[in-house]
Amino acid sequence: MSRDEEEAGNTAYGRRAFKRSKAHFTDRVTADGRDGWPVGAGRYRLVVSRACPWASRAVISRRLLGLEDAVSLAVADPVQDDSSWRFTLDPDGRDPVLGIRYLGEAYDKRETGYPGGVSVPAIVDVPSGKLVTNDYQQITLDFATEWSDLHREGAPDLYPRERRDEIDAVTAEVYEDVNNGVYRAGFATGQEEYETACAAVFRRLELLAERLRRQRYLVGDTITEADIRLFTTLVRFDAVYHGHFKCNRWKLTENEVLWAYARDLYQTPGFGDTVDFDHIKRHYYQVHTGINPTRIVPLGPDLSGWLTPHHREELGGRPFGNGTPPGPVRDGERVPAQGRP
Numbered sequence: 001m002s003r004d005e006e007e008a009g010n011t012a013y014g015r016r017a018f019k020r021s022k023a024h025f026t027d028r029v030t031a032d033g034r035d036g037w038p039v040g041a042g043r044y045r046l047v048v049s050r051a052c053p054w055a056s057r058a059v060i061s062r063r064l065l066g067l068e069d070a071v072s073l074a075v076a077d078p079v080q081d082d083s084s085w086r087f088t089l090d091p092d093g094r095d096p097v098l099g100i101r102y103l104g105e106a107y108d109k110r111e112t113g114y115p116g117g118v119s120v121p122a123i124v125d126v127p128s129g130k131l132v133t134n135d136y137q138q139i140t141l142d143f144a145t146e147w148s149d150l151h152r153e154g155a156p157d158l159y160p161r162e163r164r165d166e167i168d169a170v171t172a173e174v175y176e177d178v179n180n181g182v183y184r185a186g187f188a189t190g191q192e193e194y195e196t197a198c199a200a201v202f203r204r205l206e207l208l209a210e211r212l213r214r215q216r217y218l219v220g221d222t223i224t225e226a227d228i229r230l231f232t233t234l235v236r237f238d239a240v241y242h243g244h245f246k247c248n249r250w251k252l253t254e255n256e257v258l259w260a261y262a263r264d265l266y267q268t269p270g271f272g273d274t275v276d277f278d279h280i281k282r283h284y285y286q287v288h289t290g291i292n293p294t295r296i297v298p299l300g301p302d303l304s305g306w307l308t309p310h311h312r313e314e315l316g317g318r319p320f321g322n323g324t325p326p327g328p329v330r331d332g333e334r335v336p337a338q339g340r341p
């Protein structure tokens with residue numbers, strides 16, 4: 001949630017439903033450079049928080065597509081301060097490539113006095129230090145389609161042309177009721193608003209479970225953008241959405257199909273190796289003081305189940321299509337032990 005959303009939440013929420021703001025910086029990095037930002041190896045830095053579901057989409061795509069050498073990664077402290085996302089995990093609290101302490105400095109370089117919030121994911125142009133885009137809906141689609149010259153050998157096609165209509169349709173529903181639905185439930189300030197959002201979350205999850213009962217992935221028989229987008233919410237479900245956001249009709253671990261589907265993806269290289277449960281829990285429970293004033297971070301849930309067999313391979317499917325899984329996580333990008341099961 002960006003700062004302006006949070007402000008809206010503190011004022012008009014009793015009467016108005018939670019509304020996610022649109023990304024303000026929507027330039028695209030493309031093969032032909034039509035917005036002034038051509039794809040180029042080493043030119044851009046992807047700034048994320050591993051806590052953030054929208055940013056995590058980009059971290060997963062980057063791994064699956066093998067864009068690690070092309071786009072470097074900056075991981076912000078999961079707990080923002082009053083000046084928002086900061087690089088306190090790095091030596092001297094500065095991002096070593098951009099040389100800045102706060103992501104907001106790259107926003108300022110792009111547009112002085114921008115009144116909106118600073119959000120992740122963000123792509124920053126390294127030579128100028130300027131923010132290029134914070135348009136999380138577009139970044140992964142562009143990684144999949146515009147950056148193809150720089151994909152690794154064996155990279156999967158995450159947004160296959162012949163499946164785009166189906167992917168767009170399913171991701172629209174997943175966005176509305178699941179990705180953003182949990183936030184609508186979590187930040188509701190009235191009983192009715194909460195109940196409507198929470199009911200929609202579970203109604204949609206049950207429909208998705210039906211769809212996934214007999215097919216391994218959401219669209220076609222390979223991993224696509226649609227799976228990445230559902231995964232980033234499911235992997236956070238029991239850790240933060242069930243308790244902190246009150247989406248508690250059932251836990252992910254209690255839904256046989258979705259729990260197996262989420263474990264299958266978690267155990268696929270490029271998914272689970274990007275997830276930091278410690279960052280996820282500290283961010284949600286410590287930052288949203290409106291809904292958790294004590295800032296206490298719960299000890300649970302038990303994470304060991306994420307590594308148990310899922311048996312989804314019995315449904316067939318070819319995770320990477322004609323491609324191959326990504327190689328090991330780069331040195332310096334491994335999730336610390338405290339964030340893993």
Ligand SMILES: N[C@@H](CCC(=O)N[C@@H](CS)C(=O)NCC(=O)O)C(=O)O
Pocket residue numbers: 001002003020021022023024051052053054080084085117118119120121134135136
């Ligand atoms: N609403 C964001 C989408 C991404 C987003 O909400 N990211 C969150 C983290 S999960 C964020 O950076 N929020 C700003 C903040 O919490 O200060 C946008 O407008 O681009």
